[in-house]
Every structure is written in structure tokens, then in C-alpha cells.
């Protein structure tokens with residue numbers, strides 16, 4: 001027992017293994033604030049919670065002010081135009097497979113704490129570019145993040 | 155070690171399927187605990203989150219995810235975890251944050267959102283079993299509980315009807331809890347006739363799966379005096395973990411719970427628990443578990459708990475009220491939140507703020523206990539006026 005296993009096994013093919021999986025499946029809720037935000041997207045609006053105490057607005061949306069630790073119940077509509085704060089281009093999907101290159105950006109909005117990560121496009125897109133949310137046609141929106149198709153350089 | 159006081163408590167409703175995210179549940183409970191203490195988050199020096207397997211919420215590393223709902227952002231924040239016993243372990247961790255002198259305050263939050271996992275949260279337990287020696291049988295967690303319940307019945311000559319009395323009592327107690335998920339007036343007969351799950355365990359022997367959160371505010375003596383004339387003191391804490399091989403324990407008696415209780419009793423200078431503890435919130439995910447745990451924490455002799463239950467000693471107006479909250483069987487069982495709910499109940503009972511749930515006798519000291527992992531962790535806290 002003094003020798004580590006890795007030195008004793010000379011061929012991994014000789015190891016017996018048992019296949020298994022941790023097969024979890026989930027149905028998530030968006031939450032009180034998330035639901036409000038997503039229903040906004042469905043109507044073509046970016047709605048953000050605004051703290052009645054300190055006046056901060058937040059993205060991603062949340063049901064409480066992280067500054068004051070108080071509940072937030074009021075929402076304001078943002079102009080769908082933001083600014084690219086950072087961007088990158090993905091060539092590999094989340095399982096490590098080669099995928100069609102896609103540009104995504106961190107978009108911030110005037111007066112809002114935080115921002116949204118989403119797809120972005122447009123010739124000459126760079127940090128500082130002004131981008132506008134391009135919504136799907138109303139009939140195709142489902143109240144999900146992808147109701148915004150992408151952000152397009154203005 | 156410094157004295158540690160509890161000066162606030164809060165909890166959400168416990169429900170089968172909530173719209174609120176785990177973060178939002180954590181916020182609601184935390185906010186209520188702060189309000190109850192008269193504190194703001196800026197007054198809080200540290201935060202401890204207790205939450206059970208990531209597999210329930212379906213968010214990997216959910217301690218991080220839940221953090222800002224518990225007010226932990228930009229503070230010394232940590233998540234603690236000992237399986238199902240986490241809900242009482244988190245306040246124990248909060249206690250050492252303050253008792254050690256490291257912090258003057260610690261907000262402790264227990265959270266669980268079990269509803270996302272489909273088809274049933276029970277599924278999360280499949281992969282805790284040994285992949286070559288247990289899983290091939292198609293084992294479920296209920297197998298162990300059923301074996302344990304049967305073993306307990308066999309050793310002490312306990313009947314299923316005796317055990318059903320616990321479910322009747324706790325679901326009845328929960329009628330007075332505003333957050334309760336499954337309050338009900340039922341009879342022993344209802345329990346006996348409920349659908350078989352894994353016999354001898356039947357539907358009404360089992361607590362529900364739930365979403366919810368609960369929180370308590372722990373502070374040093376100096377801080378406590380600033381906020382209240384009526385603090386409740388944590389005077390004993392203990393925990394213990396038995397072997398993970400459930401085949402290497404005698405299932406009829408939770409000796410790890412006894413060891414956890416003895417650790418807490420030593421600290422609290424309790425040498426006769428039955429005389430020095432006025433009421434108890436012991437972990438009751440199954441009705442037989444209340445009996446098991448009452449014996450484990452030495453509030454009943456081995457095999458005596460069913461008799462105390464039959465004689466009404468453990469009723470809210472009895473000599474030793476047990477689970478006056480309604481317990482997991484009645485209030486609900488969002489794992490870590492359920493344990494912390496029991497600590498909240500100690501606070502409310504000891505302050506005389508339990509409303510319709512207030513136990514009849516005067517109470518000066520209470521015990522809360524939780525249990526979990528693969529049947530082998532015991533966590534205990536005692537609190538007094």
C-alpha cells in the first residue's frame with residue numbers, strides 16, 4: 001500500500017470502470033424581479049429596479065437594493081441604448097467544441113449600476129461604442145433574455 | 155470565549171414551489187431578522203450562509219450565488235455545510251465568529267430552494283450513494299430511513315401508531331405558524347392509511363420538500379445591550395459526525411447526536427438535560443426521527459420517547475414541549491432553512507414572541523437540533539434567557 005496507485009497501474013485500459021451520471025434536470029423560476037424584467041423584454045422594454053431610498057438602478061435586475069438592503073418595488077424603463085464596456089469573440093462553445101465565432105459584449109447603461117452581457121455586432125465595434133438593443137419581432141418574443149436578439153452598433 | 159446573544163430572527167413562508175429565487179428568499183429572511191434586531195446591514199460585521207446540496211437549487215457553488223441576498227457582499231462571508239444538519243450548524247458557525255472575538259456581529263442565514271429539481275428533489279440523493287456497491291440496487295434515501303425506523307421499532311417494541319402520534323402533533327402545532335406549508339388536523343388513522351412510500355414509512359410520516367429561508371442575528375454582549383434589554387443567549391453548541399458507512403452503525407440510536415448534545419451540555423453546564431431544558435426543537439423530517447433525536451439529545455431515555463409522546467408530555471402544553479413550531483412535518487422542510495427555523499423558534503419562544511405557538515409553561519432554556527448527511531451528522535444549540 002505504500003506505492004501510489006498511479007505507479008502500479010501500467011495500462012489504463014486494464015482498469016475496470018463503472019459508468020454513471022448525475023442526471024439532474026431543473027425547472028427554474030426567474031424570481032420576483034427577474035420575472036418583471038423578462039416580461040418587460042417581452043414588451044420590447046428594458047425595465048430596471050430603482051431603489052426608492054438611494055435612487056440606484058440595477059442590472060441584472062434584483063428585488064432588493066444591494067446598497068441599502070431594502071426591498072425594491074418600483075421599476076423604470078431604460079432607453080435601449082448602452083455603451084460597450086468590454087467585448088470578446090468566442091470560438092468554442094461551453095462544452096469545448098469549435099463553434100461559429102460570435103462577438104459578445106458587456107453593455108452598460110447611463111445611470112445604472114451593473115450592466116448586461118449580450119451578443120453585439122456592427123462594423124468597427126469597440127470599447128466605447130454606442131449600441132442599441134435589437135429586439136425580436138413582438139410575435140416571436142417569449143419573455144426570455146433572447147427576446148433581445150443582439151446589440152447593434154449605432 | 156465571549157458571550158453571544160441572539161437579538162433578531164426572521165423567516166419566509168415555507169412553500170412547495172415559490173416564484174422567489176434563493177437570493178430573494180435569503181433577502182426576505184435576512185431583512186426580517188435585521189428589522190427584528192433593529193439593525194441595518196451596515197451594522198453587520200460578518201455573514202454566514204448555511205445551505206445544503208447545490209443539487210437542490212440547481213446552482214453550482216450556490217453559496218456564492220446567494221451571497222448578496224444575505225447581505226454578504228463586501229463582508230467576511232462564508233458558506234458552511236454539513237448536509238441536513240447545516241441549518242443548526244450555521245448558527246453554531248455564527249456563534250464562533252462572535253465568541254472568538256473576531257466579530258461583534260454575524261448575520262446567519264439558512265436557505266434552500268428544492269423545487270427546481272425535477273422530477274423530484276429526492277433525486278439529488280441518488281448520487282450520494284456508493285457507485286459500485288449501492289447504486290446498482292437502485293437504492294433511494296427512503297431505504298435507509300425505512301430500515302432505521304424498523305430497527306428503532308424492533309429494538310424498543312414501538313408501533314407505527316406510536317410514531318404516527320408525532321406527525322399528528324406536529325402538523326397540528328403548525329396550524330398556528332403563519333409560515334407553515336402543511337398544517338393539518340389529522341389522526342393516527344390518517345397516517346396509517348396514507349400511501350406507502352417505503353414501508354414502514356408512509357406519506358404522512360414524511361415532511362414535504364420546500365422552498366424557504368430563515369435568519370438569526372448574533373451579536374456580542376456589548377452590542378446586544380445597545381439594541382435590546384431582552385437578549386437571548388447561546389449557551390451551548392455541539393456537533394458530531396459518525397462514520398459515513400451506514401452499515402457500521404446501529405441504526406436504532408443516533409450516538410452522533412448524543413455526542414453533539416454532550417458537547418453542547420458541557421459548554422452550557424447542563425448535567426440534567428431533562429430538568430434544565432424546558433422545550434426542544436429536534437429535527438423531524440420523519441415522525442420517528444423526532445423520537446430518535448429526543449433520545450439522542452438525552453431528553454428521553456432510550457425507547458422512552460414514544461411513551462412521553464403518548465402521555466402528552468411533548469405537547470405544547472406538556473411538561474416538555476417538543477417542536478412547538480410544528481417542525482419540519484408541519485412547517486415544511488427546506489433543508490438548511492428548516493434547521494435555522496428551529497433556532498428562530500427558540501428565539502421567539504424564549505422572548506415570549508411566539509404568539510399562538512407560545513408554550514404554556516414558562517421557558518428559560520431551549521434546545522434546537524438538526525441532523526443530516528448520510529444519516530450521520532448531529533448539530534445542537536442550546537439557548538437561554
Ligand SMILES: [Zn+2]
Pocket residue numbers: 051052053054055056065066067068069
Ligand atoms: Zn438603495
